[in-house]
Amino acid sequence: MKINRVLIEDTFAEAFPMKATRLVITAADKTWADNAARALTGFATSVIACGCEAGIERYLKPNETPDGRVGVSVLLFTMSKKELIKQVQNRVGQCVLTSPTSACFAGIEDGPEVPLGKALRFFGDGFQIAKVFNGRRFWRVPVMDGEFLCDDVTHITNGIGGGNFLILARDQQAALRASERAIVAMNKVPGAIMPFPGGVVRSGSKVGSKYKALPASTNHKFCPTLRGAVNSELDKNVGAVLEIVIDGVTSQAIDEATRVGIIAACRGRDHGVLKISAGNYGGNLGPHHFKLRQILK
Amino acid sequence: MRLTARDIPPAGIDLMPICPAALAGLSIDTIRKIRLSSGAKRVALGDVFEVEGHCEDTVELRRIDRRCLRVGAGLEQGQIRVRGDVGDEAGRGMSNGVLKVSGNAGDSLASGLSGGRIEIGGDAGDHLGAPARGQTKGINRGVVIVKGNVGNHAAARMRRGVVVIHGSAGTYLGERMIAGTIVVLGSTDRHLGTGMRRGTFVLTEMAKSPGFAENGNYELPFLKVLFSQLENIDPSLRKYIKKTKTAQRWLGDLAHGGLGEVLVVEKP
Numbered sequence: 001m002k003i004n005r006v007l008i009e010d011t012f013a014e015a016f017p018m019k020a021t022r023l024v025i026t027a028a029d030k031t032w033a034d035n036a037a038r039a040l041t042g043f044a045t046s047v048i049a050c051g052c053e054a055g056i057e058r059y060l061k062p063n064e065t066p067d068g069r070v071g072v073s074v075l076l077f078t079m080s081k082k083e084l085i086k087q088v089q090n091r092v093g094q095c096v097l098t099s100p101t102s103a104c105f106a107g108i109e110d111g112p113e114v115p116l117g118k119a120l121r122f123f124g125d126g127f128q129i130a131k132v133f134n135g136r137r138f139w140r141v142p143v144m145d146g147e148f149l150c151d152d153v154t155h156i157t158n159g160i161g162g163g164n165f166l167i168l169a170r171d172q173q174a175a176l177r178a179s180e181r182a183i184v185a186m187n188k189v190p191g192a193i194m195p196f197p198g199g200v201v202r203s204g205s206k207v208g209s210k211y212k213a214l215p216a217s218t219n220h221k222f223c224p225t226l227r228g229a230v231n232s233e234l235d236k237n238v239g240a241v242l243e244i245v246i247d248g249v250t251s252q253a254i255d256e257a258t259r260v261g262i263i264a265a266c267r268g269r270d271h272g273v274l275k276i277s278a279g280n281y282g283g284n285l286g287p288h289h290f291k292l293r294q295i296l297k
Numbered sequence: 298m299r300l301t302a303r304d305i306p307p308a309g310i311d312l313m314p315i316c317p318a319a320l321a322g323l324s325i326d327t328i329r330k331i332r333l334s335s336g337a338k339r340v341a342l343g344d345v346f347e348v349e350g351h352c353e354d355t356v357e358l359r360r361i362d363r364r365c366l367r368v369g370a371g372l373e374q375g376q377i378r379v380r381g382d383v384g385d386e387a388g389r390g391m392s393n394g395v396l397k398v399s400g401n402a403g404d405s406l407a408s409g410l411s412g413g414r415i416e417i418g419g420d421a422g423d424h425l426g427a428p429a430r431g432q433t434k435g436i437n438r439g440v441v442i443v444k445g446n447v448g449n450h451a452a453a454r455m456r457r458g459v460v461v462i463h464g465s466a467g468t469y470l471g472e473r474m475i476a477g478t479i480v481v482l483g484s485t486d487r488h489l490g491t492g493m494r495r496g497t498f499v500l501t502e503m504a505k506s507p508g509f510a511e512n513g514n515y516e517l518p519f520l521k522v523l524f525s526q527l528e529n530i531d532p533s534l535r536k537y538i539k540k541t542k543t544a545q546r547w548l549g550d551l552a553h554g555g556l557g558e559v560l561v562v563e564k565p
Contacts, residue, residue, distance in 0.1 A: 127556065
């Protein structure tokens with residue numbers, strides 16, 4: 001299969017079940033909503049060492065948020081419910097509660113609970129106020145610029161982490177531009193995030209390492225500078241490979257993000273993209289397989 | 298099912314047994330034989346009401362007046378619709394369902410309410426939502442909407458829920474309130490929120506109350522949430538409350554922690 005002269009390899013991305021939640025962060029204007037959301041989703045590229053994977057899902061108009069202000073929808077993914085609870089508390093407490101004019105709401109209404117205001121209210125030192133409407137409890141915590149408004153809890157849904165595809169290009173610039181095109185298109189897909197910097201990762205990893213302490217190490221088969229020295233997956237024309245990792249609240253969201261991302265990466269005349277592939281572990285590790293050719297049919 | 302009053306005893310009559318769940322599936326003859334208390338006497342329902350139709354989810358009471366006591370008391374499901382007035386203790390101890398009255402209600406409406414929705418088209422008497430006799434807790438969840446005025450001591454010891462009063466409220470509104478939301482579109486009288494610990498009053502004008510301190514005019518994201526939730530509860534509020542980002546805020550009762558608030562909002 002080829003798209004705009006780019007070979008789509010007959011392979012699949014192997015992904016894993018994760019626990020996910022969505023938060024809606026609002027603020028007085030888009031700048032401050034964005035500041036809070038970027039702080040919350042910072043240092044959240046991979047569960048390997050960040051505790052969670054998180055990213056901005058999309059920007060929200062005032063009529064889409066509970067308090068009628070502009071907002072940002074963010075998604076957080078972890079490997080366990082316990083870790084998700086910890087990450088939500090720490091990140092909302094340190095990054096959203098602290099951000100001027102912010103408020104934080106649950107973005108998922110069903111499923112097991114993750115404490116939000118339920119835990120953060122104690123910052124109010126007894127001056128916090130609860131308000132319950134139709135069974136939904138809000139907390140109002142007094143802060144120096146007014147009030148921090150927060151839902152009592154958000155909820156957990158079963159998400160999927162580790163959807164991915166690889167852009168094999170003739171050089172670094174071509175790989176970078178293709179990745180940028182892909183990310184612009186993928187950012188429009190609801191329910192999916194690309195947690196790495198700018199949505200792109202250059203240090204694709206394999207499981208394990210020759211060093212016992214490391215759970216993951218460089219994916220040497222896709223490193224162009226090791227071609228000739230190892231059993232490389234790259235032919236002589238490939239000068240750079242970039243990976244786009246996708247986490248989604250549904251498999252359909254990952255399918256769609258993969259589809260629009262690959263099509264965008266292959267767009268243009270002199271795009272320099274030679275092949276699209278995907279990372280997997282032989283199908284033995286993750287139960288979710290995203291087959292590239294099937295998705296692009 | 299429709300029950301039309303023919304001859305209400307002067308001593309009044311306790312209508313607590315009339316609720317959809319209790320009447321569902323019963324034949325009209327059986328319903329006519331239900332015994333109702335009238336003072337020290339017991340009378341058959343059929344002697345007081347003309348019974349029509351079958352009860353599924355709704356009971357409609359027609360031509361009743363203030364002598365009909367405890368209408369909708371203990372209601373757990375279904376609807377009771379009243380064309381006329383109801384007497385004291387209507388909706389007492391209701392935990393779910395809807396009680397809708399076209400006319401006025403007597404004292405102790407919604408006492409011990411723990412859920413459901415009560416709508417009164419006219420006025421309500423004293424002690425609306427106040428603890429039932431022998432009890433210490435006021436409204437604990439549920440919604441009460443009164444289109445007219447209410448008497449004294451309304452929503453005393455309220456713990457949760459929403460009370461909306463389109464008219465004016467008497468003295469001691471929300472006294473010793475613990476939490477919940479009270480909206481008054483008309484005026485309030487003396488001793489507003491006396492002894493309240495927490496909770497929210499949404500008023501269109503502030504009656505000076507010695508236990509309250511002016512807190513300032515604030516832009517609160519909570520206001521939009523409050524207004525939209527109140528509109529869900531009572532859509533007609535859209536016409537009477539201007540959706541502003543700011544509200545004048547008072548805190549009280551300062552003798553009891555001062556965490557209760559009065560939000561003074563604008564009329565459109």
